[in-house]
Amino acid sequence: MPLPSGLPKAELHLHIEGTLEPELAFALAARNGVALPYADTEALREAYSFSDLQSFLDLYYGLMAVLRTAEDFTDLADAYLERAAAQGVRHAEIFFDPQAHTARGVPIGTVIEGLGASLDRAEERYGISTRLILCFLRDESAESALATLDAAKPYLHRITGVGLDSAEVGHPPAKFREVYEEAARLGLRRVAHAGEEGPAAYVREALDVLGVERIDHGLRCMEDPELVDRLARERIPLTVCPFSNVRLRVVDTLADHPLPAMMAAGLLVTVNSDDPAYFGGYAGDNFDGVRDALGLAPEQLRELARNSFRASFLEDDEARRARYLAEVEAYEFGA
Ligand code: ADE
Ligand code: ZN
Numbered sequence: 001m002p003l004p005s006g007l008p009k010a011e012l013h014l015h016i017e018g019t020l021e022p023e024l025a026f027a028l029a030a031r032n033g034v035a036l037p038y039a040d041t042e043a044l045r046e047a048y049s050f051s052d053l054q055s056f057l058d059l060y061y062g063l064m065a066v067l068r069t070a071e072d073f074t075d076l077a078d079a080y081l082e083r084a085a086a087q088g089v090r091h092a093e094i095f096f097d098p099q100a101h102t103a104r105g106v107p108i109g110t111v112i113e114g115l116g117a118s119l120d121r122a123e124e125r126y127g128i129s130t131r132l133i134l135c136f137l138r139d140e141s142a143e144s145a146l147a148t149l150d151a152a153k154p155y156l157h158r159i160t161g162v163g164l165d166s167a168e169v170g171h172p173p174a175k176f177r178e179v180y181e182e183a184a185r186l187g188l189r190r191v192a193h194a195g196e197e198g199p200a201a202y203v204r205e206a207l208d209v210l211g212v213e214r215i216d217h218g219l220r221c222m223e224d225p226e227l228v229d230r231l232a233r234e235r236i237p238l239t240v241c242p243f244s245n246v247r248l249r250v251v252d253t254l255a256d257h258p259l260p261a262m263m264a265a266g267l268l269v270t271v272n273s274d275d276p277a278y279f280g281g282y283a284g285d286n287f288d289g290v291r292d293a294l295g296l297a298p299e300q301l302r303e304l305a306r307n308s309f310r311a312s313f314l315e316d317d318e319a320r321r322a323r324y325l326a327e328v329e330a331y332e333f334g335a
Helices: 022-032 041-046 053-066 070-085 098-102 108-119 122-126 142-158 173-185 200-208 219-223 225-233 242-247 259-264 283-294 298-310 318-330
Strands: 009-015 089-096 129-137 161-165 189-194 214-217 237-240 268-271
Touching: 009 070, 009 214, 009 237, 009 268, 009 283, 009 298, 022 041, 022 053, 022 070, 053 098, 070 089, 070 108, 070 122, 089 108, 089 161, 089 318, 098 108, 098 129, 098 142, 108 129, 108 142, 122 129, 129 142, 142 173, 161 173, 173 189, 173 200, 189 200, 200 214, 200 219, 200 225, 219 225, 219 237, 219 259, 237 259, 242 283, 259 268, 259 283, 259 298, 268 283, 268 298, 283 298, 298 318
Parallel strands: 009 089, 089 129, 129 161, 161 189, 189 214, 214 237, 237 268
Antiparallel strands: none
């Protein structure tokens, strides 16, 4: 059977900083005069062996040192969009981590305008519609999150929603109640990482305290049948990232991934790449991976693709959503 990577899909869980491939990292390091603690791209790739979320985050934040100018962020997003287009991505809702840049002296406007320059021509160049989601780092303070949202106010025309990422355990959603309330007042959509390494209770808290509309990861909801029933009943999307879960040791192997159980439980799950430069593949690669390791049938893959558009923030363009869903129906897997 041909690879399903061409299946039209929306990518809803993608950290743009996690698309920084070693080749681009070294090119930007040279352009900006930044010294990297790796001899070459091969040595850097060899460091991509993670024991948990934190071990990944340490490298992920470290490598961001090469991102300094608006042009760097434009180049980063262009490189992602080109790869995503080749794997059937038609719509991308892209996370970014402003605090990881402002902490290094890069102004938030440089980040947003740099990304924005790429996203402005994404449709024309790559055939991909886009949205931008500003993430707060949950291992930073609530005050820092509030200051970040405040600093983003001149750029809200470019931002669709807010998210919550970084080290989960010990940083429950409720810590960010106030900034999520402010985001809601500003008319922003709300999502949050929850139930990746943290407990099912964090998923519940993200829904009840932060008012999120989607849960990023959410795997550990499976430990709480009552929560699973609620997520299914309320059609709360879960943006699942299979390759990420294996690389960060949330699951042992792809064959052990709970994706089929989540689908069987009636959850609205989507398949995404999280940080594709670090975890071994982009959106289409993740589709291929779950098909091969979990034996998903073509109609199950099609349902995952439908879910991605159903779960996307396209309420301001329902005609587009309908077009994308029609593309999913028309897709032929081949013999
Ligand atoms: N930031 C980038 N990738 C992340 C992940 N998988 N979990 C939490 N924070 C992240
Ligand atoms: Zn993530």
